Each structure stands twice: as C-alpha cells, then as structure tokens.
Amino acid sequence: MLGREPRLPHAVLRGLIISLLVLNGLQLVLLQGAINSSALREVGTTWLYTALSAGLLLITVVLLLYAFRRSRQGKP
Amino acid sequence: MSDVPLTHPPKDGDPLWQQDFPINRGEELDNSRRQFLKFLGLTSFAFFTGTLGVALKAAFEEQRTATLPELRIAAVGEVPEGQAVYFHYPDESYPAILIHLPGGQFVAYEQKCTHLLCPVLYQPEHERIYCPCHEGAFDPATGQRLAGPPPRPLNGIKVVVRGNDIFAVGREGA
Numbered sequence: 001m002l003g004r005e006p007r008l009p010h011a012v013l014r015g016l017i018i019s020l021l022v023l024n025g026l027q028l029v030l031l032q033g034a035i036n037s038s039a040l041r042e043v044g045t046t047w048l049y050t051a052l053s054a055g056l057l058l059i060t061v062v063l064l065l066y067a068f069r070r071s072r073q074g075k076p
Numbered sequence: 077m078s079d080v081p082l083t084h085p086p087k088d089g090d091p092l093w094q095q096d097f098p099i100n101r102g103e104e105l106d107n108s109r110r111q112f113l114k115f116l117g118l119t120s121f122a123f124f125t126g127t128l129g130v131a132l133k134a135a136f137e138e139q140r141t142a143t144l145p146e147l148r149i150a151a152v153g154e155v156p157e158g159q160a161v162y163f164h165y166p167d168e169s170y171p172a173i174l175i176h177l178p179g180g181q182f183v184a185y186e187q188k189c190t191h192l193l194c195p196v197l198y199q200p201e202h203e204r205i206y207c208p209c210h211e212g213a214f215d216p217a218t219g220q221r222l223a224g225p226p227p228r229p230l231n232g233i234k235v236v237v238r239g240n241d242i243f244a245v246g247r248e249g250a
Contacts, residue, residue, distance in 0.1 A: 013109060020116040027123035034127045038134035039190065039228060041247075050131040053124045060120040064113060 007071040016067050023056050023063075030056070141166070147244045149174050149184070152237060160198035162187060165233055165244045172233055173198060173205070174242065175216050182242055184233035185219050191226040205230065 008016075030053045037045035144166045155161050155176040165172045171187040175198050185205070187195050194209035204222055205214040212224030219230035232248030 017109075017112065017116070020113065020120070024116055024119050024123065027120055027127070031123050031127045031130070034130045034134075036227070038130050038137075041134070041138065041231075043131075043134045043138050046131045046134045050124075050127045053127040057120050057124040060117055064117050067113065 008067060012067075012070070016063060019063060020060060023060050027053050027056050141247050144246045149235070149242045149244055151240050152242060153240070155182070155242070158200040160200075163244070171195060172244070174235065174244075175205075177217055181217075182235050182237060183217065183219070184235045184244060185214075185230040186233065188231070189226055190221075190228040190230060191224070196230070 030049045034046045034049040034053075037043075037049065147163075147165050149163050149165075150161050155174060157176050157180065158178050160173050160175045163172050163174060164170055165184075172184055173187045173196065174182060174184045176182055178200075185196075189196050189207035189209065189212050191207065191210055191212050194207050196205050196207045196212075196214065198216060199206045202213075203216065205216050205219075207213070207224065207226065210225050212226040213222040214220065214226070214230050215222050219232050221227075221229055233244050234246045234248055236243050236245055
C-alpha cells in the first residue's frame with residue numbers, strides 16, 4: 001500500500017461510518033416526526049422526539065471520541 | 077501540507093494535477109475518511125439543532141395561543157345553513173372559515189390547507205372543503221382529509237353560539 005497505514009483498522013472504520021450513517025438517518029426521521037407533531041400541536045410528542053435526537057447525538061459524540069482515542073493510541 | 081515524506085515524488089512525466097498536488101494516496105484516503113466522519117458528526121448536530129428549534133417554536137406557539145381572545149364572527153342569521161363566511165382569527169395573519177353545516181351545527185377551521193397552506197374553500201354542493209392548488213379535500217364536519225395530498229386534518233377553531241352571535245374562542249387542541 002502506498003503511504004502510511006490508516007491508524008484505525010478498516011473494520012472499525014467501516015463499522016463506525018455505518019453506525020453514524022444509521023444514527024443520522026434516525027435523527028432525520030425524528031426531525032420529520034417533530035415537524036409533523038408540531039403541526040398537529042402535540043407539543044409533548046415534539047419534545048419526546050427532541051430528547052431522542054439528543055440521545056442519538058450523544059451516542060454519535062461518544063463514537064467519534066472512541067475513534068479519536070483509538071486512533072491516538074495507534075499513532076507511532 | 078503534511079510532513080510525511082512522499083512515497084511517490086512527482087516526476088516529469090506525471091500528469092499536471094499529480095505534479096501540482098503531490099499527496100500520498102494512503103494519506104489522502106485517511107483524510108477523506110476523517111473528513112467524512114467529521115461531516116457525519118456535524119450532520120448529527122445539525123439534525124438535533126433543527127429538532128430542538130421545531131420543539132421550541134411549538135412550545136412558543138402553544139404558549140402564545142393558550143390565551144386567545146374571543147372574537148365575534150357573525151350573527152347566526154348572517155350565515156344560512158349550508159353556507160360559509162370567511163374571517164380572520166386570532167389576527168389578520170390567520171384567515172379562517174366558519175361553516176353552517178346542514179343540520180344546524182357551526183364549525184370553523186383555519187383557511188390554510190395542511191399541504192402547502194393554500195386557502196381552502198367550502199363547496200356545499202360537493203359537501204367538502206376544497207383546496208384548488210392540488211385537489212385536496214376535507215370533510216366539513218370534522219376537518220379530516222378526504223382526498224388529495226394534505227397530510228393532516230385542517231386546524232380547527234372552537235366556536236360557541238351566544239344568543240344571536242357566533243364567537244371564536246380558541247383553537248382546537250390548545
């Protein structure tokens with residue numbers, strides 16, 4: 001292979017990217033749900049979707065931090 | 077530019093772009109993945125911010141409409157059975173429609189189609205509230221969607237009859 005090896009193994013990186021894509025997709029669904037429930041004036045449901053989206057954002061941040069730490073450990 | 081020495085330094089025979097951008101292939105891939113991860117993280121944050129914005133707007137709107145004023149729409153005799161009158165409630169930005177249903181009941185809705193906010197019209201001959209923009213139709217008695225692309229029922233307005241007058245007193249569901 002040309003250049004240096006990536007610091008994260010391919011399998012980890014692939015899993016990370018797929019996980020983040022799925023999380024993004026779920027957040028998009030939640031955003032659409034929030035818009036819909038807001039139009040129906042169901043404020044409680046809108047806040048529920050917001051809380052779920054916040055949870056998914058938290059998971060995203062945790063995954064990115066994990067990737068960052070792991071890549072730092074692999075640095076020569 | 078990175079400090080990593082180039083594994084394939086540009087040669088004279090290389091294409092111009094390769095001479096101008098002598099980047100290691102492996103490092104280029106690494107950077108792209110890193111940027112993609114960063115992009116996914118930012119997208120996640122953007123989706124959350126959007127959802128939060130929608131929730132805050134909904135909460136603000138609920139608070140604002142919790143105490144709507146009463147508005148006299150018309151006298152009972154001014155709206156014959158099977159006819160409608162158009163008015164604004166709670167202010168000029170919100171056109172609304174009051175319908176005197178066959179049978180004597182009064183109902184009122186915001187005059188905005190839930191598809192793309194086109195003004196809707198009452199058509200007593202077809203027993204429907206009709207949106208001419210995209211052929212949407214609603215049930216005059218309940219506001220529920222009958223046909224077309226609207227995703228939700230019409231937003232209702234509470235009406236009461238006091239004496240000889242009809243009043244709008246708030247929004248349905250508020």
